[in-house]
Amino acid sequence: MTTDLDARLGLTSSGLVLDGEERVLLCASLFYFRMPRETWAARLAQVRASGYTVIDVYLPWNFHELAPGEWDFDGRRDVGAFLDLAHEAGLAVIARPGPYICSEWDGGALPAWLPLTPGLGLRQAEPLYLEQVRRWFDQALPLLASRQHGRGGSVVAVQLENELDFFDTADRPAYVRALRDMALAHGITVPLIACAGQGDTSGATGDVEGVVPAYNFYPSDTSVSVEPEVRRYADLLAGRDLPLLVTETNRAHVTLRRLLVSGAGLLAPYLQASGYDFGFTPSTGNWGDPGGFMTHDYDFGGYLSPVGEPRPEMVEARVLAAVTRTLGHRLARAVPVAADGAYTTAAPTSASPSRLLLDGGGSLLGVTNLGADAATAVLLAADGLPDLTVDLAPRTCAFVLRDLPLSGYGLPGTLVLATADLVAAGPDGIELAAHGPSLLALRADGTGVGADVVALDAPRPDAPVTTTVHDGSTTWHVVVRHPQDVAGPDGTRYPAPAGRATAPAAATPVTAARLLDLPARTGRTTAHDLPPASEEVGVHRGRMHYATDLTGVTTLLVAGAADIVDLTLDGRALPSVARFGATELVDVDGATRLDATVETWGHPNFDDTRLPAMRMGSLRGLGQVWSVVGSENVHALWTVDGGDQWAGDPAPLRTLGGWSSTRVGLPVTYRRRLDVDGEHSHALRIDGIPGAARVTVDGAERLVTALDPWVHLAPGEGREVAVTVPHTPGAFGPTTTLLRLAPVRGWQVEGQSDRDLLALAATPAASTPVTLPLTLDPGDERWLDLDVPAGGCSIRFEGTHVRVWAYAHDELLGRVWLDDPARPRFTGGDPGRIWLPAGWNGGSIRVAVRATAGPAAPALVAVLVTPTEE
Structure with missing residues (x-):
């Protein structure tokens, strides 16, 4: 099936077809909001010089709406000018306007004030949120619509949302459908895509008609399972006549080659062109471990550093780009198959290698060495050739090209075998690229299956290997270049643009x-009964100052403070706290005044339930502050319910965690009544939680973790509490404490x-x-x-x-x-x-x-x- 969008752009099973040309596309993330405007043109030129022909561009909502209704698309926020420069540079654009973008950006680009609206559900199909999204799309989508490919610009696809399969959206089809309809209403006719962050197609797209699934793969570069995993998705999509679009993946070209040979039609490593976060724009976020501050230096080791310095991967980029250009539609239309048994090697290698069956004849095999040492592989006898031994550099995926008809290049015969990369071919001859020695076999037309294998020496930079290969009266001119000498499409070589040597400069x-x-602050404060969140007083990025009288207070309990909290008691500074909203006890030690400065590092770009300030939509500031007015040890007198672990009624009465059973790992529930009143707030501290526990308070379930082992109880809550955990004898701590609290009132705030x-x-x-x-x-x-x-x-x-x-x-x-x-x-x-x-x-x-x-x-x-x- 082919979806024709206009005469110049299409989406087929081979991928995005631009101007009628089918090619595997290489795409580099390049973000205008992470670079000064003065550097945009030069950075775009560098990407173009790498051979990559596409960039993907996020549009961060909160970068353009500075406060509710205050829009800015000027200066370095002029995304239209950036897109125009990309068009002038000859780069196609995949635009990603969100509304949520992740990108380790403040709040994933969702404005910090959205959660202040009662009832608004972030990333949900509900009217309050969708109306806010509509306001953003009304600003962003016309900029994209007017710059679509074939209509004066180079936008070739628009991504809706971002990795929605990570998030608990209640009605995914309704949500994605609403975004799709907004895009269509604004005249977006290029493909609409939605990327899956963990392979969940339905979770990312809602299976909404007209929204094409794409995938973000972040395997270990040494994983042996990359090829079979990618082939699975390529097969699933082929059954729907859709291409495999990899919208994010690792930067290393060893992995990119493995993805390509397994069927990817778009390769968009994140982040080949690094950047830098100015202002209060980094997020707080995580990859597995909770918490963590994103650095201003936004760098994952791509081929351009945050300040635009080319790195060695630029060489590999140019080689891979040259391969995709040279094989063109043959590669784009290729079918991936398992190639088990195609070679043997003692090196760590793929569990199931991939081979592409090229359109029009021939195949491309990926031979991987995932180890840190050089190795060899034996290509098993095939196509009339004997077993052949090839060298494998460390951490590489070598391409082995077989049985490629050369008539499409204006050359006679067949390229029977090449273990170097085919980077150009035409009437003047064949151009290959290799770091080391390689093998080549060519056969003239009509001469049967036999072909002599030619051993080619390793080229050196500025010293290519040239030879002439004969088969009867047929002659081919062959040059083998060092990868560093493979030029980009603009003719430049590494590094690009040409400049001084890359030796580090002295500091x-x-x-x-x-x-x-110069004073640190104005000293102009306003009075508040309770400490407000920073967003409540219009500080969406920045910091807050709080002061209050502590007369009569002995211990404070502070909950939800984020991101960097500096407390001072009677002028004595305490160590900073940066624990992402976890509840803290503070000994007042006789002080009568508290001063607090709370700085926002950034709002979370990921939704992590393990810490309060890591939840998407969590607010910043000092949080809630109470005086502790009573304390009770409630570690004893819990009833134990282990399901069928015992018989009998009434249930045993034990301390929290104090039950021994052979049924380790099965759920066990501890229950008790707490002595709470209807007047005070309370806080229950459960020491020694084994990772996480489900705590039910008066029938409502909550998650409590070892990182923040507190259950906060509003007045009247907590008469019935149940703690359910996988049974681990002795897991809990020696005390479980119930604190009675009174709010600290009377604050001066700046x-x-x-x-x-x-x-x-x-x-x-x-x-x-x-x-x-x-x-x-x-x-x-x-x-x-x-x-x-x-x-x-x-x-x-x-x-x-x-x-x-x-x-x-x-x-x-x-x-x-x-x-x-x-x-x-x-x-x-x-x-x-x-x-x-x-x-x-x-x-x-x-x-x-x-x-x-x-x-x-x-x-x-x-x-x-x-x-x-x-």
């Missing part, structure tokens, strides 16, 4: 600074939004020269100006127990947290690096330094500046 220490007479902080960073101020290191007392916050050399810079801060914000060009460049045991896990890229783009460098940066309490004295010791090539 220059900056020791002189100017200490500014919010500092990201725009407030930018304005503060741009305020003129008197200064005093100082020399680093700069020592501070815990809780101090000071501003500095630092001179930096011209051009693009990578700036690294060294020190202990300080957090640093760096500003330039009316932008927050990023934040760094130095050597502090309270610091959470950072993921994504380099947590110590700040990027100052060349176009934003006015000769100096302004930094705010906040000292934190801990085992060492706070100090900013050094600032190191390294030139970057953009």
Whole structure:
């Protein structure tokens, strides 16, 4: 089946067909919102020079709607201008407007104020949320519709939502159908796709008509099961006459080659062209482990660094791109099959290799060496050729091309065997690429199955191997290039664009600074009965300051505080807390005043139920603050219900977790009544939860985890509590505590939004020269100006127990947290690096330094500046 969208674009079982050309497409993620506008054209040119012909582009909703109803599509938010530049660069675009994008971006791009609307369900088919999505699509989709392929632009597909199969959407068909209908109403005629994050086609698309499934694969690069897994999805889709579109996967070309030879028609490694998160835009998120701060440096090791430096994978990109160009429709229309028994090797290799049966004749086999050492493989006798031994470099997937008719290239005969990559062919001859020695066999037309195997030497950079192969009177001219010499479509070679050598530049220490007479905040506060969430006072990104009187309070219980919490008791700073909303007990120690500063690192981009502030839609700020007015040990007097583990009534009476049985691992339930009143809130702490437990409170079920082992009870709740866990004798702790609580009232609050902080960073101020290191007392916050050399810079801060914000060009460049045991896990890229783009460098940066309490004295010791090539 072919779906014709217009004369220039189609979707067939072979993939996206652009301008009538069928080809396996290579796609690089490239995000305008993670680069200065001044770098867009150069970065697009680099991707084009890699041989990749498609980019995928997220459009983050909350990057464009800065506050409810306040839209910004100018400057570096001008996505239309970016799409126009992509079109000028000759790159097709897969646009991904969400509404949810993930992308390790603040809140997955969902605006922080959405959860403030009562009854609104994120990513649900309900009117309140869909109306908000409609507002966003009314802004974003016309920009895409007017730039579709064949209509003055290069948008060739639009992705709806993102990895919906990870999320508990109650009615997936209704939700995806609503998004589809909005897209169609705005004139989107290119294919609508929806990607599955864990292979659940229905979970991603709702099986909605007109929405094509795509898949995100993130296997280990050394997994032996990649090929059979990918072939399964290719077979499932072939039964629906659809292509296998891999919209996200690993960057390493060993894995990309394995995907290609297993049937992928689109390969979109995430993230080949890295980027950088300016401002308060990184998320809090996780991959398996809960929590973690995403770094500003957004880098997963793709072929372009966050500042645009080419990496060695650029070479492999050009080779793979050349292979797809050369094989063209033969590759796009190929059928993947299992190739068990095609070769033998002692190296770690695929459990079931793949071979593509090329359209028009011939085949392409993938031969993998998944180990860290060089190895050999024996290609078993076939097509009139004997067993042949080939070299395998470490962590590679070699392509073995067999029985390819050459008439389509204006050449005579058949390419019987090539163990080097076919990167070009035409009337002038055959061009191959290889790192090491390779084998080649060619046969003239009408001469039977016999062919001589020619051993070709390994080429060197700038020293190709050239030869002439004869079969009777038929002659072929052959050149074998080193992969580094394979040019991109613009004729450039690695690195691209041509520049200086890639040896690391030396760092220059900056020791002189100017200490500014600039306050950290205005001091203008408003009164609140209870501490508000930051979003409630319009601080969607930034930080909040809270103060209250603690007279008569001995212990505080704080729940839901996020992301970075700094508490001060009577001027004494406590160690920072960054535990993603987990409940904390704070000993007041006789203090009568509490001051708190709470900084938003970012809203979660993933929905993780294990910690309160990791839930999608969770709010930021100090959370709920109570005074503990009573405490009771409720570890005893629990009845035990183990199902059929015993007979008898009444049930035994034990301590929580105090039951011994051979039925380990089966569910066991502990129940008891709690002495709660209808006036106070209460909190039940269950020590020693084995991972997670289902706790039923008055018939309503909740999840409680070892990371946050608290059950919060509103007034009147908790008379009947049941704890159900897989039976593990002795799993719980020695105490289970019920606290009686009273809310702490009377707060003075000052919010500092990201725009407030930018304005503060741009305020003129008197200064005093100082020399680093700069020592501070815990809780101090000071501003500095630092001179930096011209051009693009990578700036690294060294020190202990300080957090640093760096500003330039009316932008927050990023934040760094130095050597502090309270610091959470950072993921994504380099947590110590700040990027100052060349176009934003006015000769100096302004930094705010906040000292934190801990085992060492706070100090900013050094600032190191390294030139970057953009």
